[in-house]
Amino acid sequence: MNKLLALTKRNLLELIRDPLTLVFCIAFPVVMLVFMQIMFLSIEFTPANFEIKNYAIGICIFGYTFTGMFTAMSIAGDKNTSLIKRINVSPTNKLTYYISFVLSGMPIAFIQTVLFFIIAFIFKFPFDARVLLALVYLIPSALTYVSLGALIGVICSNEKQTGPISSILVSLACMLGGVFMPAEAFTGGFSVFVNLLPFIHSVQIASQIYVVGGSAILPHLWYLLAYIGIFWALIYVIEKLKNN
Numbered sequence: 001m002n003k004l005l006a007l008t009k010r011n012l013l014e015l016i017r018d019p020l021t022l023v024f025c026i027a028f029p030v031v032m033l034v035f036m037q038i039m040f041l042s043i044e045f046t047p048a049n050f051e052i053k054n055y056a057i058g059i060c061i062f063g064y065t066f067t068g069m070f071t072a073m074s075i076a077g078d079k080n081t082s083l084i085k086r087i088n089v090s091p092t093n094k095l096t097y098y099i100s101f102v103l104s105g106m107p108i109a110f111i112q113t114v115l116f117f118i119i120a121f122i123f124k125f126p127f128d129a130r131v132l133l134a135l136v137y138l139i140p141s142a143l144t145y146v147s148l149g150a151l152i153g154v155i156c157s158n159e160k161q162t163g164p165i166s167s168i169l170v171s172l173a174c175m176l177g178g179v180f181m182p183a184e185a186f187t188g189g190f191s192v193f194v195n196l197l198p199f200i201h202s203v204q205i206a207s208q209i210y211v212v213g214g215s216a217i218l219p220h221l222w223y224l225l226a227y228i229g230i231f232w233a234l235i236y237v238i239e240k241l242k243n244n
Helices: 002-017 019-041 053-080 082-089 094-122 129-155 157-175 189-197 200-205 209-217 220-243
Strands: none
Touching: 002 019, 002 053, 019 053, 019 094, 019 189, 053 094, 053 129, 053 157, 082 189, 094 129, 094 220, 129 157, 129 200, 129 220, 157 200, 157 209, 189 200, 200 209, 200 220, 209 220
8 A cells, every 4th residue: 555655646746747737637628618618608699519518528528538648658658767667576566556647647637627617617607516416426537538548558668659549539539428519419320339438428427417417327337437447457468468
């Protein structure tokens, strides 16, 4: 436990010291929300799906993809440092090392979420008890993207490789997660395909609170937990294969 806490503290400090982390993981989603809201307010007739209550959660999730991206970059960037060499020869479990990145990424995601909602309230995002529920429901979503970032970091051998793969992650989250369009826009077989992926569930688990209430957590929670389990199972298998 002491090793896990020490690694988590080290990773968190590394993230905070990187100005790009603060810009993309915390400031960028907020700036995007402000920009989009100003743009929509200048339109005479704003479509219902672009009312802030309908798209704000999606923008918040969009920010989690950057937290996952920087988690991937941090893990991949460590592979050629003296730290990873010491960990490889120490009794520290490699999974403990990877979990420390998740524990350091989640506070960043939480700060981002709180700041995001504060700005959203200024633009008249509904403020009631469901907001607190949304904050709780967003935890599995944040954990999904940070875990996926950890998997990408494990797969890639250096930071340069994480960029293109992480860009694909960001694009998929936007296109298939209902970030900039309502999930109802997907129909037929494509809708079935989208619902098999984690992206749409990471948005709906919190956004549907304002439609169906607390029951919005299901079935989205099961999808997200399943994917989190798959990501960590793959990390474990990849590490086993590397050591054989």
